[in-house]
Every structure is written in structure tokens, then in C-alpha cells.
Amino acid sequence: MKWMRERDLLIAQTMAFVQSVTGRKPEAEVFVRADLTAVIPTRLPDVEAMLAEKVVAPELPQATPAARPASRSEYQSDIQARVERFRAHQARFNRERDAYCDATVAKMQATLDQFPVPRSSK
Secondary structure (H helix, E strand, O other), X not given: OHHHHHHHHHHHHHHHHHHHHHOOOOOOOOOOOOOOOOOOOOOOOOHHHXXXXXXXXXXXXXXXXXXXXXXXXXXXXXXXXXXXXHHHHHHHHHHHHHHHHXXXXXXXXXXXXXXOOOOOOO
């Protein structure tokens, strides 16, 4: 079964990693299968040496001067313009919806006029 082999390889790799980090054997007994290849622990990078190296930060581009903040009246006029566009958009949708509804009702009425409903006599 492939998944069992993959599981066993993962366990073996994890145990090798634990051994390389702690420098000692784990307390749990490891069941070693003969058909699996041995996992060779990889050499971990020396983090302390990397931290000790002088790190030179790349130069950041010079920031452009910030634009002058808009005044209150500019904000208000922008908001009012957006509200006007939204209201015009909504009005167009309302007109289109009403026109569609009127057309649908007219089609339905024409169909009913063409095929009158028979009345039952009692």
C-alpha cells in the first residue's frame, strides 16, 4: 500500500529531523522496516551565523511629497456628485423595470383577450 510507505517515510524523516535538532535519540522506540531506505538528515543552516552577519538593507526610493489633502468642500462636492450619479442610475433602473412590467402585463392581457377563459355554467 502506497500510503503506508509514504507514512513510514514521513515518520522516518521526522525522527531524523528531531535527532538532528535535539542531538539525541527520541524516547519512543522506532519500528524500522527493512524495505525502506534510510533517511539521511540534512545539514541545517547556521542561523546564529546568519544573524551575526551584517545585513545591508536595500535603498528605498525617495518618497514623493504627499498631495495636499482635499478641503471639506471638495469632499462634499465629490460626495454630492456620486450621490447624483447613483440617483440617476437608480431612476434609470426604475424606468426600465416599470417599462418591462408594463410590457409583460400588456402581453398577458393580449393573450387573455385572444383566448378567453370559458365560464362554467351551473
